[in-house]
C-alpha cells in the first residue's frame with residue numbers, strides 16, 4: 001500500500017489526484033489488476049468524474065453545498081455535520097482497473113479527492129491488487 005498526501009485550500013474543494021494515484025500505482029509494481037483508492041477521513045471523500053473541464057468539479061462542489069448547506073438544524077456539535085453527510089454521499093473509496101501498469105480511466109475521467117471540511121492536510125491510501 002502507498003500513501004498520498006493532499007493539501008486542500010478551501011472548505012469544499014475537489015482536487016484532481018490522478019497523477020498522484022498513478023505515481024503511487026507505479027511504485028506498487030502491478031501490471032494488471034485493480035487499483036483501490038481509499039480516503040481514511042469522515043469529512044472527505046473520493047470520486048471519479050470529468051477532469052477536462054474544471055467547471056465540472058466546481059459545479060459538483062456548488063451542487064453539494066446547495067443540497068447539504070453548512071448551517072442547518074444538525075445535532076452534531078462539532079459544526080461540520082454537512083461535511084460528514086457529503087462524505088457519506090460521495091463515498092470513501094473507488095476502484096480503477098489497471099492494464100500495463102496504467103489506470104484505465106476513460107478519456108474524460110479523473111480521480112478527485114473531495115474535501116468538505118478544509119483547508120487541511122489529508123491522506124489517501126492506494127492499494128494495487130493484481131500481478
Ligand code: ZN
Nearest residue numbers: 076078080081
Ligand atoms: Zn464532526
